[in-house]
Amino acid sequence: MNQERPKILKFNFSKVSNWLIILAVLWLLTSIGLGWLINSIIILIGILLLLPIVLFVGAQWWLSRNIIQDECPVCGFEFTALNQTQCQCPNCGEPLQVEQGHFSRLTPPGTIDIKAVDISAQTLDD
Structure with a gap:
């Protein structure tokens, strides 16, 4: 008989404990009044993620016009x-x-641009 628990009910606490520690630190920082620090970090990450997209779209628009x-x-x-x-x-x-x-x-001022046309000589028979 299989004495192990089913894999569905297994729960790995080592992965969850990392997230719990991060959440506890964030909660501690917000409770002592450092929420502005967390908000600044989140805004900075958002800017760093959006900036390449905005630059790519802006460069494509500029190139298409120029x-x-x-x-x-x-x-x-x-x-x-x-x-x-x-x-x-x-x-x-x-x-x-x-x-x-x-x-x-690109020619200097006063230059007259002409096109040469080749006219073949024809003799007139009288």
Whole structure:
């Protein structure tokens, strides 16, 4: 015959005693007027748990508003950059300015930007 107690009715007091000691210390601190200390610790733990989440959401929002993806006006290479900054095309090396979500060439004032068009020579037969 099995003389042991059923496992369902077994209760491990060593695990519970740790929690009881913690609760007794907390009760003692609140009873002598140090509840503000416990409240401060709980608030600090809450801030430490919530701060990474808030920072992650804030960084995602900021990046979604400030990163643009467009083509280089010189070579047509598509890449990303931060809005309202100067950058250089990684393909052709052209200095670019990011304005209103698009790349534009960074040229000195007074420079006229033109596009060359190749016109093939045709001979007219009369």
